[in-house]
Amino acid sequence: MAERCAVIGVGQTHHKAKRDDVSIAGLVREAAKMALEDADLTWSDIDAVVIGKAPDMFEGNMMPELYLAPALGAVGKPILRVHTAGSVGGSTALVAAHLISAGIHRRVLTVAYEKQSDSDAMWALSVPQPFAAPLLAGAGGYFAPIIRAYMRRSGAPDHIGRMVAVKDRLNALRNPYAHLHLADIDLQMVEESIMLWDPLRYLEACPSSDGAAAMVLSSEDAVSGHYPPAWVHGSAMRSEPTMFAGRDQVNPQAGRDCAADVYAQAGITDPRSQIDVAEIYVPFSWYEPMWLENLGFCELGDGWKLTESGATAFDGDIPWNTSGGVLSSNPIGASGMLRFLEVAMQVRGQAGEHQIDGARLALGQAYGGGSQFFSMWVVGSDKP
Amino acid sequence: MTDQPSAGSGEPIGPVTMLATPIRLDFDFTPGVAQSRFLRGLERGTFLGQRCPTCHKVYVPSRGTCPTDGVATTEDVELAGTGTVTTYCVVNVPFAGQSIEIPYIAAQVLLDGANLSFMGLIQEIPADEVRMGMRVEAVWVAPDELTPSLASVRYFRPNGEPDADYDTYKEYL
Numbered sequence: 001m002a003e004r005c006a007v008i009g010v011g012q013t014h015h016k017a018k019r020d021d022v023s024i025a026g027l028v029r030e031a032a033k034m035a036l037e038d039a040d041l042t043w044s045d046i047d048a049v050v051i052g053k054a055p056d057m058f059e060g061n062m063m064p065e066l067y068l069a070p071a072l073g074a075v076g077k078p079i080l081r082v083h084t085a086g087s088v089g090g091s092t093a094l095v096a097a098h099l100i101s102a103g104i105h106r107r108v109l110t111v112a113y114e115k116q117s118d119s120d121a122m123w124a125l126s127v128p129q130p131f132a133a134p135l136l137a138g139a140g141g142y143f144a145p146i147i148r149a150y151m152r153r154s155g156a157p158d159h160i161g162r163m164v165a166v167k168d169r170l171n172a173l174r175n176p177y178a179h180l181h182l183a184d185i186d187l188q189m190v191e192e193s194i195m196l197w198d199p200l201r202y203l204e205a206c207p208s209s210d211g212a213a214a215m216v217l218s219s220e221d222a223v224s225g226h227y228p229p230a231w232v233h234g235s236a237m238r239s240e241p242t243m244f245a246g247r248d249q250v251n252p253q254a255g256r257d258c259a260a261d262v263y264a265q266a267g268i269t270d271p272r273s274q275i276d277v278a279e280i281y282v283p284f285s286w287y288e289p290m291w292l293e294n295l296g297f298c299e300l301g302d303g304w305k306l307t308e309s310g311a312t313a314f315d316g317d318i319p320w321n322t323s324g325g326v327l328s329s330n331p332i333g334a335s336g337m338l339r340f341l342e343v344a345m346q347v348r349g350q351a352g353e354h355q356i357d358g359a360r361l362a363l364g365q366a367y368g369g370g371s372q373f374f375s376m377w378v379v380g381s382d383k384p
Numbered sequence: 385m386t387d388q389p390s391a392g393s394g395e396p397i398g399p400v401t402m403l404a405t406p407i408r409l410d411f412d413f414t415p416g417v418a419q420s421r422f423l424r425g426l427e428r429g430t431f432l433g434q435r436c437p438t439c440h441k442v443y444v445p446s447r448g449t450c451p452t453d454g455v456a457t458t459e460d461v462e463l464a465g466t467g468t469v470t471t472y473c474v475v476n477v478p479f480a481g482q483s484i485e486i487p488y489i490a491a492q493v494l495l496d497g498a499n500l501s502f503m504g505l506i507q508e509i510p511a512d513e514v515r516m517g518m519r520v521e522a523v524w525v526a527p528d529e530l531t532p533s534l535a536s537v538r539y540f541r542p543n544g545e546p547d548a549d550y551d552t553y554k555e556y557l
């Protein structure tokens with residue numbers, strides 16, 4: 001029988017294009033200290049540290065966990081680094097949660113970050129290789145053809161992506177930590193933004209951010225902090241090969257399997273009616289309708305109709321990305337953890353202006369690489 | 385961290401806390417048995433794939449195994465240089481190290497007889513006329529310029545055939 005696991009502290013930096021006032025160590029420490037303060041703990045209360053970030057090439061800083069250990073108070077304690085590309089912030093939190101639920105530690109600090117301004121992620125993602133033509137233009141260049149395939153398959157009208165781009169930026173206006181605060185955002189502004197990877201426009205893509213996220217997780221007998229805990233009701237990870245014949249990248253099998261697993265653990269049979277709020281990894285606008293289908297919030301082909309109806313808006317029946325989402329802040333390695341962290345804040349009632357009233361059960365999801373890594377958790381205000 | 389004098393004035397401008405330096409990456413690529421076969425094929429001006437003995441699907445390039453069945457692929461299959469654009473995007477974003485002039489079409493090309501598409505450049509057609517289902521053919525570099533790399537394929541261009549029916553490639557999106 002696994003131990004119960006609770007989120008008792010959360011912290012994050014103000015995400016920005018360039019945090020040139022701090023080093024990477026300063027960045028992660030800022031988020032970690034905030035999480036410790038929220039949990040009403042000090043460094044010495046922590047048993048172990050689990051840290052995650054996206055590929056080392058993004059900053060050109062190899063094995064950064066070694067140099068960050070002292071900044072995170074991990075000297076003399078276990079420190080473990082996780083890497084699953086863009087989903088890493090989520091899977092890092094899950095590795096930390098499993099150390100609690102396995103009964104190995106009572107309090108674990110988990111941290112994830114990216115300092116994109118230290119290097120050039122577009123370059124790092126577009127390294128030429130002899131078995132591929134040098135065409136890949138960053139993540140947008142990889143995902144735009146898949147988005148086009150979704151549009152063709154579902155018959156979704158063009159304006160759906162623009163609606164998501166506006167909705168998530170409006171949510172970001174409620175979140176003081178979000179990178180983008182576009183007060184004048186509307187459909188026309190998105191439509192008039194430059195086409196980067198046709199069919200994707202500039203404002204339908206995530207920004208490039210510096211930032212970090214941190215959480216303190218604890219066992220039931222070690223709960224502390226200024227807000228009630230968020231209890232972990234389910235956790236799941238899945239992966240699939242980047243390429244195999246018949247692979248469905250629009251609706252990946254690994255995502256469907258991961259959702260089925262986490263729902264079964266949390267007793268969810270009807271996600272749309274049972275889940276109060278969800279933070280889902282949407283780095284490009286069209287991934288909202290695609291993941292609505294992949295996560296079983298609607299029938300296949302109907303995701304865009306849900307978006308169009310306003311169901312996923314802040315005042316809709318299933319608000320998605322109340323924090324502003326990846327579309328408003330993208331410190332890549334931290335982006336998955338920010339999804340997990342936002343839903344913990346929601347069920348703890350500490351989300352301030354972006355709080356959904358009465359949120360009691362919430363889903364956080366992250367994906368990464370060529371949609372081949374998925375991580376998800378369901379957290380609730382009641383004990384599981 | 386040292387105080388740096390500003391140019392000319394002799395006044396300090398504060399501590400140096402951040403330094404931007406150029407990035408560069410040189411590496412040797414060791415392809416292994418399966419990819420060597422594919423790359424040697426390109427050197428001869430052909431696409432060489434491999435068929436899975438279990439599901440009979442053809443992989444190009446082959447990594448030497450079928451990821452679905454977990455078995456080695458041993459049968460070589462030579463593919464024609466024609467295929468279908470299953471999906472695509474128009475790249476209009478500049479980035480460090482880019483070698484092709486923007487805007488350009490990055491398309492998923494499903495070669496005839498293959499069960500896996502790969503990314504190819506489309507040229508000889510205006511960007512706004514490219515379509516899903518468009519039939520294309522490979523344009524190779526001159527014979528004396530062939531190398532064991534996809535750089536041997538200059539690009540794909542429309543081959544004039546009618547567009548493929550959506551049902552014939554919808555499994556490969």
Ligand SMILES: [Zn+2]
Pocket residue numbers: 436437438439440441450451452453454
């Ligand atoms: Zn097979």
